[in-house]
Amino acid sequence: MNRLMATAVLAAMSFASAANAQTRIQIGCTATTDCASAMIAVDEGIFKKHGLDAEMILIGINSNIPAAILSNSIQIGGPTSTVFLQAVDGGLDLVAVAGATIMNPxxxxxxxxxxxxxxxxxxxxxxxxxxxxxxxxxxxxxxxxxxxxxxxxxxxxxxxxxxxxxxxxxxxxxxxxxxxxxxxxxxxxxxxxxxxxxxxxxxxxxxNRTEPVIFYAASREWAEKNPEIVKKFRAAIAEAAPIVNNDREKSAAAIAKFTKQSIDLVKASPPNQSEPVLKSEQLAWWIDIMSSQKMLQGTIDLNKVMLK
Missing domain, CATH: 3.40.190.10 (Periplasmic binding protein-like II)
Incomplete structure (x- = not known):
């Protein structure tokens, strides 16, 4: 009986380890306040609460984020709206999974x-x-x-x-x-x-615009293979967003830690407004602007790049 119980415990531990490995994700963002909801979710244990072992990865240039996603260096990234749309227009199969920040006065x-x-x-x-x-x-x-x-x-x-x-x-x-x-x-x-x-x-x-600044994106292949992880990620970001918008102490601490800026400097100005819900129509203005600047060659179907 003891041997059977020991075997069962070892099996359970192995299963748990495998499960934990599957829920580990890396989130890449540049050194701005726009990914503050992910920073908060890491620092406040919100990701862990939702069953995710998440790590923030600092990316130097925002335009490098799509390539980092597709190489699996990160699983989720925070590209700007423009970088995301240009990457999709260029043939990269990326999808938006959650909102990060929007412009406001x-x-x-x-x-x-x-x-x-x-x-x-x-x-x-x-x-x-x-x-x-x-x-x-x-x-x-x-x-x-x-x-x-x-x-x-x-x-x-x-x-x-x-x-x-x-x-x-x-x-x-x-x-x-x-x-x-x-x-x-x-x-x-x-x-x-x-x-x-x-x-x-x-x-x-x-x-004086109110469209999205940055949102969280992933490769379509990864997102479709990991719907439960995406669901947990969205839930964690939705829980962290109000903290970003309403708790200056916690948000400043998380931002300072990730961006390696002094806490006093970060506190000098509020972070960009966190908005976890992203709608396809919010990106229409960006497409118009980018088309006028000849940054897009084709037509982007926003319904297809928004993960349901």
Whole structure:
């Protein structure tokens, strides 16, 4: 009897270990507040509560996230709306699994074109001929800035865009490697406090939009093979979102830990608004903007890229 019981216990332990291995996921995001709901879900044990062993992985450039998903370096990523749509348009079989953040007046005001010392930007045409660093060409901040330039009558082709990661912006702006960086908090406060330059334009506030910034995505193959994991992930994100929006202490602690920014700097501005529910119609505006910027070659069926 004892031998049988021991065998049963070992079998149960083996089964449990296999189950735990199957529920382990890695979530990739850049060093912004937009994946704060996943950060909170990790730090507050919400993922574990829902049966997931989740780990956050820092990705330098947002446009690298789709490739990381398809290579299985991460199972779920937080691409910007623009990076996701361009990847899908390019033939990558990705699906949206949950919402992360949306634009709102508060977060829009925290997005700027930050100008290095020695330059003065007074109006949109002053960006002509400047070298502008964006955290991913074709990513959220870049596409919004191009949209703003067009609305202000400035040809985006007259601006020299290069890719610059969020963590390296301060050093690059200080060295004069670029004239301007397209940044968000807490990086703007960090550069301002260091005396590296000034805000040249709050372009997102002027556009005043409410569409999704970032959402969580996965490969279609992985998502369809793991519906229970997706269900648990969604439940955890839905539970974490109100904490992001209403508890500054917990959200700031989680963001500071993941982005490796000081807690005081993170607390200086609220995180972007977390919205776990994503609707296909919310991406229609992005498709119109990207099509006008000739970033999309085909037609995207939003109903097919939204995982049911």
């Amino acid at each position: 508060v977060s829009n005001a925290n997005i700027t074109a930050f100008v290095r010392n020695g330059l003065t930007i007074k109006e949109p045409k002053d960006f002509v001929g400047k070298k502008v660093g964006a955290p991913g060409l074709g990513a959220f901040l870049h596409v919004l800035f191009v949209k703003w330039l067009v609305e202000k009558g400035v040809d985006p082709k007259s601006v020299n865009f290069v890719e610059v990661t969020f963590p390296t912006m301060a050093d690059i702006i200080k060295s004069g490697g670029v004239d301007v960086v397209l940044a968000a908090e807490p990086f703007i406060s960090r550069m301002t406090n260091a005396g590296l330059g000034t805000v040249g334009a709050r372009y997102a506030a002027e556009l």
